[in-house]
Every structure is written in structure tokens, then in C-alpha cells.
């Protein structure tokens with residue numbers, strides 16, 4: 491099951507009010523950070539151009555809101571090709587896919603978002619399209635059904651997924667190019683904020699941009715969402731001339747329920763549940779029940795940031811507080827099992 495976008499300001503999952511489209515960079519130059527991925531892509535694009543062949547099939551993986559869809563649109567722009575966008579769960583029958591594939595011209599890009607959610611028979615149907623640029627299309631139904639083999643133009647499939655682990659190996663192996671996006675550093679995020687502020691036509695000072703960056707969980711989508719809300723706070727405070735300064739940023743982020751660590755109430759609930767039994771791992775299901783949240787959502791949406799920043803640790807038997815978690819809650823970490831065993835012996 492795919493996590494629903496929770497109603498919280500810091501979720502990296504797309505929410506309807508996010509202005510992803512208008513804030514999306516339209517050139518590689520406008521795409522901040524992810525230097526390794528961008529340089530790789532430029533190389534593959536150049537090579538494909540030099541050899542006058544379509545780009546190899548490409549897979550983008552990484553958490554929500556880091557720029558997978560943006561990169562797909564940039565690649566297609568550089569190729570000067572048509573981009574056809576669809577998503578794993580909406581393709582129900584091979585015929586749906588065949589309809590899209592047969593319309594593609596040489597070098598066009600078919601972008602499949604949430605590609606891990608493709609139905610298995612659709613995934614298998616894609617294999618021959620990706621490899622041999624051929625598909626079988628059935629004509630007629632029932633006892634007189636026949637199928638004809640169609641040749642496709644050499645297209646490029648770009649897949650995006652937040653859960654690369656859910657793709658089968660044979661499927662993954664059919665992507666010649668595989669790039670993983672990682673969380674952004676605060677400097678990159680501050681630059682994204684300044685760039686987006688220009689697009690939204692709002693002034694923002696250095697302190698405010700850094701403040702937003704530090705609380706955005708390494709995620710451009712979250713940074714852009716904060717910026718849009720802070721613009722409104724600024725507008726309400728002083729009319730169009732009022733830009734976003736540190737004071738507005740602090741006040742606005744507080745209104746959104748985001749604290750200085752970029753954590754919100756739900757994060758704190760998770761930490762508090764783990765703090766109830768310090769040192770004892772809590773299973774994902776138990777954590778889900780205790781916080782009234784879906785286990786998949788905890789795993790994909792809340793937990794990654796808490797783990798990266800050291801608030802939570804994942805062990806084979808469940809989740810426990812990490813060093814930063816103890817520090818934040820002002821709890822002394824329990825002694826390691828060996829030490830506590832000894833402690834009992836002598837007490």
C-alpha cells in the first residue's frame with residue numbers, strides 16, 4: 491500500500507497545494523545539487539547524442555520530493571523529444587500500455603512514475619518492449635483471439651520509484667542507467683529557496699532562507715512548501731512590499747508546527763513512544779498502533795529523516811531511540827546490555 495500524504499507541513503509526499511510544476515527548474519543549470527547524478531546524466535545524454543541513438547532506459551530512485559519527476563522532464567527537454575507521462579497504478583491492461591507505446595516516435599520518453607506499483611503482468615509485458623522494441627497485441631477476444639507482433643520505435647523508458655527494493659531484479663536489470671537521489675544539504679536547499687522565491691516574486695533574506703533550509707528535511711518539496719506559506723505570512727503582515735525575514739520565518743514555521751529541528755508533532759509522538767521503553771526495540775506494527783498511523787507511512791515518510799539525523803535507530807528487532815533522540819528528550823541513554831548486566835551483578 492502506498493502511503494497517503496499526511497496532513498502535515500513537513501511531509502515530503504506531494505500535497506495538492508504544492509506548486510511542483512511552476513517551481514520545477516526548466517534547465518539542468520536551474521537544478522540545484524545532486525551533482526553526481528546530474529553529471530552522469532549529462533554524460534549519458536552527450537554520448538547518446540553523439541552516437542545518434544536514443545538514451546538507455548533510465549531508473550530514478552529515492553524518497554519523495556527530491557526531484558525524480560523534475561529530472562525526467564529535464565532529460566526529455568535535452569533530448570528535444572516528446573514526454574509521455576503515466577504512472578504504475580493507472581496502467582491496468584496491456585492494451586493501455588500498447589496504446590501509449592505504439593504512439594511513441596524514435597527518441598521519445600515514456601515516463602512511468604511509481605513504477606514499483608505496476609501490475610506484474612504489465613511489467614512482464616514491458617520486457618520485450620524495453621529489450622527488443624516489440625510487443626504482442628491481441629486482436630479479437632475469446633476463442634478466435636489472435637495476436638500480432640508489432641515493432642516499436644526506439645523509445646526511452648524513464649521509471650521513478652520511492653521503493654526500488656520492490657522492483658524485481660529482471661525488471662531492474664533492464665534499465666541501463668540507474669540513479670539514486672539523496673537528501674539535499676542545507677546549502678543546496680537554501681539556494682533552492684532563493685531560486686523559488688524569485689519565481690514566486692517574494693523577497694527573502696539570507697537568514698530566512700537558511701532557516702527554511704535547515705527545517706526542510708533535506709527535501710526541496712518541503713522547502714518550497716514552507717516558502718509558499720511564509721510568503722503568505724509576509725503578505726498578511728505587511729502587504730506586497732514585506733519580504734520574508736528571520737522574524738517572519740520563525741513565526742511562520744511555528745504556525746506550521748515545525749520546530750527548530752524540523753520536527754513536528756508526529757515525529758515527537760514517535761520519539762515519545764520509543765522513549766517509553768528506552769533501549770527496548772519497538773516493532774513497526776506496534777509503533778503504528780501507538781501513533782495511530784499506517785506502518786507504511788511511518789516507514790516511508792516519517793522514519794527516514796529521523797534515522798538520517800540520528801533521532802531513531804533501526805535494529806533487527808525494531809526501532810529504538812538514537813543518540814540525538816535521547817538528547818532531544820533529555821533522557822539518559824540506557825547502558826549497553828553487557829554493562830547493565832554487570833551493573834546488576836554488583837548492585
Ligand SMILES: Nc1ncnc2c1ncn2[C@@H]1O[C@H](COP(=O)(O)OP(=O)(O)OP(=O)(O)O)[C@@H](O)[C@H]1O
Nearest residue numbers: 510513514521522554555556557558559560710711
Ligand atoms: N534539484 C532541485 N533544484 C530545484 N528544485 C528542485 C530540485 N529538486 C526538486 N525540486 C523541486 O521540488 C519539487 C518536487 O520535485 P519532484 O516532483 O521532481 O520530486 P519527485 O522526486 O518526483 O517526488 P515524488 O516521489 O513525490 O514523485 C519540484 O517542484 C521542484 O520545484
Ligand SMILES: [Mg+2]
Nearest residue numbers: 558559603650
Ligand atoms: Mg515525482
